[in-house]
Amino acid sequence: MMFRKIFLFVFSILISVSCHTATENKIPVVGFLDLLQDETLANAKKGFFVALKEHGFSPADKTLEIIYRNAQNDQPVLLQSCDYMISKNVDLIASNPTLSTITAVQKTKTIPVFMMVSPRPDLAKLTDANGKAPANLFGVYETLEYIDTSVMLIRQVFPSIKKIGTIFNQSEPQSVDALQRIEMTCKSFGIELEKLPVNNSSETQLVVEALLNKKIEAFFALPDNTVFSSMELIVRSCDRAGIPVFTSEEGLVKRGAIAAFGADMYAWGHQAGEQAAQFLATKSTSGLKPEIVQVRRRVYNPEKAGKFGATFGSGFIAVQ
């Protein structure tokens, strides 16, 4: 009997604490909706808050309040995190990456959403029948054009290459879209493409070995979640076979790819942060719209370049 009382007591505390409403805040509140723990995504987040700080919005000077929630790759948690931000009446929601953006624009039609690491709204199927993106969606997107340049990059560095291999993740829309683009580009360059699906990072090694068995001459690592979680594995297998790994994300070059052309994640978040800062300063979304990512960089890994005897011109930045 006593324990029943204790239980009810604990439960009522839980309810009463949870019903406590926040006091009215004068400083702007930003909700940052992160899908999962990832180094690349963390770069975009860093860029976003640095941009806000440059415009005088920083939690350290009490000019900004941040509500940061990370769903740890759990979709119902992502949804509840988003609900929480809305209930706290945040001034804006920053969404990183695609699934956070989709969740945020579904849950609110009034709070501005500033996306990053997300594709153009029509590629994410966020547009309505008239092809218009949600009215409260802002921030920075990427298209698939970087793929063309990435394939060109392989050609530029190793002109004799005739066959490249890639893995893609069927469960990620951007991965499948990018694959289709690579297929198109390779066809137009007369390069043969070997592709195999990987749905889970535990399958990566087997699939990469299967590709190497097909005598590919270069590996293109599409920057999707499986590649991010198993890059070292890919590099190890390809190194052993003497095959260079190209990609389109700088972080992956640090982790062993030879070169990349692609959006700079930090700059991507920074660009979205610039937009968000403008909104916080003017309290108006006029003049703001989703824009394409501006900073794409050519980077290379000097150690790998030496190993494969490749030279990179002045347009390339060395990363360690």
Added chain:
Amino acid sequence: MNFYFAAILLGLGFSALALGIFLSLRIFQIPDITTDGSFTLGGAITAVLLSQHMHALLILPVVFICGGFAGMITGWIHTRLKVNALLSGILVMTALYSVNLALMSRSNIPIINLPDIFSLVSFLPGSIQQFTLLLLVVSILWLVLSWILKTDFGLAMRATGNNEQMIRSNGVNSHQMKITGLALANGLTAISGYLVAQIQGFADINMGIGIVILGLGSVMIGEIFLNMFKIRSITMHLAGVIGGSILFRIILAFALSLGIDALYLKLIVSVFVLLVVSIPNLRRST
């Protein structure tokens, strides 16, 4: 919308899943892994048909039948091909991944601008109406399921889980019972996918991953009510399961509102659930 109210909505959406898990647990005494696949199947069918502009209410029976079919396959593999029940579920779940991907032809379908079940009628402000409709659907499922489990057929099904040999010697085809039970359970799970996809506004190929654990958690949280108030009736038992699903979401909402470090989110949720579940049981050990 109030944050905790939103958590209750989501809890209602997941309660159909909890009912399904309750059923398969009672029939097999093991968790039915097919759930992971049939939940996504429900969401996938919903998103595909909604984007074909099919009426949301017409999608409901389609979803139930497809989920039921998935459960039937698991039951058939288990009973006729004599494959271990856990493995049967794993096999069907794995196969459903491809089926779902093929159905959606991409991994994520937003259903943002489409008329869904919540926009069928508009008589109340948005979230209240969403609550009313969810409550209506879940209440219907609850009443129908408790009625089924009280019929002779339902009693035979429950008895199959308790003592298969006894029920066979009474002339009941226990294989048939298992297949039907699993079909019913996965039909309910698919309905949960249908509801959750519409609450969150998209279907995603990964929406079902690990969802069976969530259902098990809900069933077990629900059982603390039953132990606490010494409830034996099956109707109240099912109500407890629905309550467990809602409570699970509220606990998670509470953890989120505390603003704990994202790193420890899952750990804290586990500890909270453990606290809620264990407090009433402490009395027994004393």
